[in-house]
Amino acid sequence: MDADFVGDNIESDAAALANLGTILIIEDDPRMQKVLRRIFLEEHYAVVVAGDGQTGLDLFRTTRPLAVVLDLILPRISGRELCHTFKSISAETPVIVLSAISEVVDKVLLLELGADDYVTKPFSPRELTARIQAAIRRQRKPASASIFRFADCEIDYQSMTARRNGLPVTLTANEFKLLKYFTDNIHRVLTRELLLNEVWGYNSYPTTRTVDNQILKLRQKLESDPANPKHLLTIYGAGYKFVP
Incomplete structure (x- = not known):
């Protein structure tokens, strides 16, 4: 044969x-x-x-x-x-x-x-x-609720709008995606490499500094005290964690 x-x-x-x-x-x-x-x-x-x-x-x-x-x-x-x-x-x-x-x-x-x-x-x-x-x-992944609230923030993922203290906050598309991944994984420690792969869809470009910069911008827009965040937390030596 x-x-x-x-x-x-x-x-x-x-x-x-x-x-x-x-x-x-x-x-x-x-x-x-x-x-x-x-x-x-x-x-x-x-x-x-x-x-x-x-x-x-x-x-x-x-x-x-x-x-x-x-x-x-x-x-x-x-x-x-x-x-x-x-x-x-x-x-x-x-x-x-x-x-x-x-x-x-x-x-x-x-x-x-x-x-x-x-x-x-x-x-x-x-x-x-x-x-x-x-x-x-x-x-x-199962669909989650469109609107997510924490502290004085309200995020509507379907309409891609955000408010803090009732006032509009402008987030980029990547900031929405990153925040969505955090709110879908509450209290879970997420490495920079995981965030690159899951949010950006690849793990070789750009760099882990991109994650740091995006989280810094989210803190500036959503945290009441960005220098001492209560929600987007740094876990030193491991990555980041979201706490509502």
């Missing part, structure tokens, strides 16, 4: 037994397709593969995957356009971009388009699966 045929049967059996959901891979390099397919089959996901943007879009609509691994340089429809389209169809489906392009501007652009994370080729299979699983966990 042909060895390639046996290998295909093994992968098909693994896909049939998978019960974690379907990963859609959109990649035009056949060798990379094979590598990615095997990685996710070994993690017990079902896998569907598209070699061009239009096929990827068709499969996204028909399979409604658990997550998407998306190359940027594709025939027919570009990865950037696909990312935007996927998020307009199903905003909750995680999209992890996989590309050899590593410039910071591309990372920022993709995050603005709605990508949940960005992994640069060459990559570690363990890192890629960890990023996918983290993105899926973030999307599966």
Whole structure:
């Protein structure tokens, strides 16, 4: 029996037994397709593969995957356009971009388009699966109340408005995201690396100083005494903790 045929049967059996959901891979390099397919089959996901943007879009609509691994340089429809389209169809489906392009501007652009994370080729299979699983966990978190109140602050996450002592407070989109993660994890000590990965969606860019600066700004806007915070607390040697 042909060895390639046996290998295909093994992968098909693994896909049939998978019960974690379907990963859609959109990649035009056949060798990379094979590598990615095997990685996710070994993690017990079902896998569907598209070699061009239009096929990827068709499969996204028909399979409604658990997550998407998306190359940027594709025939027919570009990865950037696909990312935007996927998020307009199903905003909750995680999209992890996989590309050899590593410039910071591309990372920022993709995050603005709605990508949940960005992994640069060459990559570690363990890192890629960890990023996918983290993105899926973030999307599966139960919905929490839209309005959160603590001390003299009222935060409406749905309308992205904040008030302190009844007066409007202007928060940036990233400040809302960071504060939301804190209020979803009350009393839990959160490391800077965890906050980068869970809030920004990646852990190599920017730097942990970005977290410190964002928390400093939140304290200035929401704490009655920013120099002696009562809610956004520093846990020295560990990270930060939110106490209502």
